[in-house]
Amino acid sequence: MTVAVDIKNRLGDFSLEARFESAGRLTALFGPSGSGKTSLVNLIGGLLRPDQGRIAAEGRVFVDTQAGVFVPKHKRRIGYVFQEPRLFPHLNVRSNLSYGRWFTPKGERHDDMGRVVELLGIGHLLDRRPSHLSGGEKQRVAIGRALLASPRLLLMDEPLAALDDARKAEIMPYIERLRDETKTPIVYVTHSIAEVARLASDVVVMAGGKVAAHGPTAEIMQRLDLLSEEEIGEGGSVVDMTVSAHDESFGMSVLHSAAGEVRVSGLGTPVGASVRVRIRARDVIIATERPRGLSALNILSGKIASISSGNGTLADVLIDCSGQIILARITRQSCHALALEPGKPVFAVVKTVSFDRANTMSGVKPG
Amino acid sequence: MEWLDLSPEEWNAVRLSIKVATWAMVASLPPGLLIALLLARGKFWGKSIVNGIVHLPLILPPVVTGYLLLLTFGRRGPAGAFLAEHFGIVFSFRWTGAALACAIMGFPLMVRAIRLSIEAVDRRLEAAAGTLGANPIWVFLTITLPLTLPGVIAGMILSFAKAMGEFGATITFVSNIPGETQTLPSAIYTFTQVPGGDAGALRLTLVSIVISMAALIASEALSRRLGRRMDLE
Numbered sequence: 001m002t003v004a005v006d007i008k009n010r011l012g013d014f015s016l017e018a019r020f021e022s023a024g025r026l027t028a029l030f031g032p033s034g035s036g037k038t039s040l041v042n043l044i045g046g047l048l049r050p051d052q053g054r055i056a057a058e059g060r061v062f063v064d065t066q067a068g069v070f071v072p073k074h075k076r077r078i079g080y081v082f083q084e085p086r087l088f089p090h091l092n093v094r095s096n097l098s099y100g101r102w103f104t105p106k107g108e109r110h111d112d113m114g115r116v117v118e119l120l121g122i123g124h125l126l127d128r129r130p131s132h133l134s135g136g137e138k139q140r141v142a143i144g145r146a147l148l149a150s151p152r153l154l155l156m157d158e159p160l161a162a163l164d165d166a167r168k169a170e171i172m173p174y175i176e177r178l179r180d181e182t183k184t185p186i187v188y189v190t191h192s193i194a195e196v197a198r199l200a201s202d203v204v205v206m207a208g209g210k211v212a213a214h215g216p217t218a219e220i221m222q223r224l225d226l227l228s229e230e231e232i233g234e235g236g237s238v239v240d241m242t243v244s245a246h247d248e249s250f251g252m253s254v255l256h257s258a259a260g261e262v263r264v265s266g267l268g269t270p271v272g273a274s275v276r277v278r279i280r281a282r283d284v285i286i287a288t289e290r291p292r293g294l295s296a297l298n299i300l301s302g303k304i305a306s307i308s309s310g311n312g313t314l315a316d317v318l319i320d321c322s323g324q325i326i327l328a329r330i331t332r333q334s335c336h337a338l339a340l341e342p343g344k345p346v347f348a349v350v351k352t353v354s355f356d357r358a359n360t361m362s363g364v365k366p367g
Numbered sequence: 368m369e370w371l372d373l374s375p376e377e378w379n380a381v382r383l384s385i386k387v388a389t390w391a392m393v394a395s396l397p398p399g400l401l402i403a404l405l406l407a408r409g410k411f412w413g414k415s416i417v418n419g420i421v422h423l424p425l426i427l428p429p430v431v432t433g434y435l436l437l438l439t440f441g442r443r444g445p446a447g448a449f450l451a452e453h454f455g456i457v458f459s460f461r462w463t464g465a466a467l468a469c470a471i472m473g474f475p476l477m478v479r480a481i482r483l484s485i486e487a488v489d490r491r492l493e494a495a496a497g498t499l500g501a502n503p504i505w506v507f508l509t510i511t512l513p514l515t516l517p518g519v520i521a522g523m524i525l526s527f528a529k530a531m532g533e534f535g536a537t538i539t540f541v542s543n544i545p546g547e548t549q550t551l552p553s554a555i556y557t558f559t560q561v562p563g564g565d566a567g568a569l570r571l572t573l574v575s576i577v578i579s580m581a582a583l584i585a586s587e588a589l590s591r592r593l594g595r596r597m598d599l600e
Contacts, residue, residue, distance in 0.1 A: 045498055046497075046498075047494055047497075047498075072497075072502075073494075073497045073498050074497045074498070074499075074500050074501055074502050074503075075500075076498075077500065078498060079498070079499075080495070080498035082491070082495065084491070086489075086491055086492055086494075086495040088492060088495075088496070088510060089492075089514070090513045090514060099496070099499050099501075099509075100499035100500055102500075102501075103499060103500030103501055103502075103505070104500060145499065146498075146499070149498075149499045149500055
């Protein structure tokens with residue numbers, strides 16, 4: 001168990017009621033603004049005190065209102081990366097980084113400066129003042145500062161939200177390395193579905209101060225009902241694949257997964273590396289016979305696992321491709337015209353495979 | 368330019384003034400910091416009363432403050448008698464009394480400057496320091512205090528400058544005794560009261576201006592250096 005939360009809290013008009021457990025490497029708290037994700041992470045970090053409930057992480061109880069337990073934030077040994085970098089302006093980067101080490105018991109300092117500096121690529125910044133750093137650099141230093149306090153748990157509250165797309169792309173690979181190369185589990189607050197798909201191992205979906213759903217990322221990403229109007233087009237299946245070959249003549253890469261082979265435009269990733277791809281539900285076409293004369297390269301065969309359609313015009317079809325679930329969102333009319341029903345063998349034509357930017361899961365250094 | 372040479376008595380007044388002002392500034396710093404912190408951050412009943420008492424010397428006529436000091440800290444005053452009996456500290460008609468009067472008069476200025484700079488500290492930085500393992504005392508020493516430093520220095524300079532110029536409360540409380548309680552303003556006042564004292568009054572006035580300007584320039588330079596070091600975002 002990484003994090004276990006079961007709390008009730010009122011802040012003015014807003015009431016928060018959350019209950020979940022997660023053992024993931026990176027648990028995303030996902031939801032629109034005002035859904036209570038930041039309050040939740042502040043409760044875990046000890047910046048807020050819940051009215052009632054219990055919070056435990058890594059086997060340590062932080063809050064238990066019934067037992068009268070409240071561990072203050074400086075004793076929780078939790079790293080916290082805020083939306084803004086919050087670097088100390090009177091200290092240079094090196095002193096900012098080592099600030100938390102002062103307060104860490106000697107035996108528990110599990111990360112050394114050199115490794116963290118290398119991991120985040122901030123070696124050339126050490127003697128600078130925070131005011132002389134770019135937004136992306138500041139946020140990397142803030143991440144390093146939190147890590148060097150050797151936290152048992154790392155909280156990240158929308159660490160990319162204040163940055164532009166280029167800066168986001170600069171930092172994402174470092175967060176992936178944190179997830180894959182350090183032992184510290186991460187709780188990551190975000191409202192971006194791209195960040196969830198790319199980074200999270202588990203997702204807790206928040207809506208209106210309540211937990212709407214929680215589970216492994218691949219499962220949650222198929223629940224289009226959890227997404228808001230604007231995001232619904234982004235929902236779909238998240239599939240972990242491995243690079244099996246590169247086709248130099250056409251500049252394509254071949255990916256292998258349980259569902260079958262998928263060909264995508266060339267990835268700069270070595271053969272054998274795993275990649276996480278997202279197949280948006282709206283990018284999947286269903287055919288009852290293997291289509292021919294089609295430009296789409298990726299046709300996966302499978303059986304319909306289930307169909308869910310409300311009163312609207314659309315239906316969500318889950319296709320079981322040899323154990324890997326692919327989600328398709330089609331019109332209810334096509335559903336009817338093709339006489340789709342559970343158990344029927346079909347072909348899923350995938351128009352686009354999305355990578356949320358060249359995503360590497362492990363073993364590959366971000367460029 | 369012979370008329371610019373100070374007589375030994377005048378030098379005495381200058382030296383005494385600097386001594387009194389320095390002691391007033393140094394002695395009021397710890398309580399000044401504490402009260403400023405209390406007013407900036409504390410939530411307690413009677414906060415506005417404390418605030419009012421601290422600011423009282425700013426609003427009251429200095430003579431009134433001086434008289435109140437005489438009543439409390441004079442030989443027969445409750446605090447004065449107690450301190451003299453148990454600690455051997457005597458204020459009335461001593462330079463220590465002048466320092467006390469100056470400290471009290473400069474106190475609201477010092478507290479105000481420090482309080483404002485404490486209020487300007489970004490509390491989110493303090494929360495960040497807390498999550499990094501610093502307990503509240505360490506947060507204050509390593510984050511709040513360094514970020515407040517320009518305000519602390521400004522407060523100290525204000526207190527010093529006020530002490531250099533304090534007249535009413537001092538003369539009421541400890542009188543105007545050459546070599547013991549005759550500070551610069553008292554000496555200037557004395558010169559203006561005797562025939563032919565104009566030159567002496569003018570000399571001491573020039574000295575006053577030089578000392579005040581020096582203090583001001585020093586504080587400016589210091590806070591500029593601090594400001595450059597900090598580069599607040």
